[in-house]
Amino acid sequence: MNKKIFLFSIAVLIAIAGLSVVAAVGADSQGETVTIEGIDFNIPKGFKENKTFEIVNQSDETAGLSYVMNGKSFEKGADFMSLLVSEYDGLEVTDDIVAATGGDAKNIGGQDGYMANKNPYTTFSYHKNGKLVVLSTDNPDLFEEFIV
Structure with a gap:
């Protein structure tokens, strides 16, 4: 026994x-999780933040709408990914607003949005928690790895 x-x-x-x-x-x-204005992103292993391109509470205005942007950029070898979150004063971002940024409707990582080729980089824009989220990269295959 x-x-x-x-x-x-x-x-x-x-x-x-x-x-x-x-x-x-x-x-x-x-990798690790990074939160920008309440939106979580996955940062895949090997990507390092490039603080040179960090945006902190940058205010701007377009078409009479004020907004505040926050963002971070990450690099791994020749690949880069920029993450930008914008919050508009008195306006909740919706799908119609995101569609106006241009591109083709896509679902990436379970997130509905719009992908646009802006040679030499590609963007994927979507709304979450009433905010505009824009990812920019030289390698569109990376979008799904960053979206939580």
């Missing part, structure tokens, strides 16, 4: 060690 308990204990320890390795690998490949 003691031999069975010993073997069972070893099996449990091996299973726990295996799960720990899987969890560590999964967490490592996920």
Whole structure:
């Protein structure tokens, strides 16, 4: 009987060690989460923030509407991704407003939005929590990795 308990204990320890390795690998490949104005983004492993392009509470106006922008940019080798969140004074951003930014309707990472090629980069714009979210990159395959 003691031999069975010993073997069972070893099996449990091996299973726990295996799960720990899987969890560590999964967490490592996920990267980290960054929040900009209440919107979460996944930053894939290997991407580093380029603080030169950070935007903090930059106010602007277009067509008589005031808005505040916040954004961050990330790089990995030749790839880059810029994340921009804009909040408009007295206006909740809707799909109609996002459609006006141009592009083709797409669903990326479960998020409905509009993708536009603005050579040499591509944008994906959508609304979330009443805000305009714009991702810009040189590699459109990366959009899904950043959207939470």
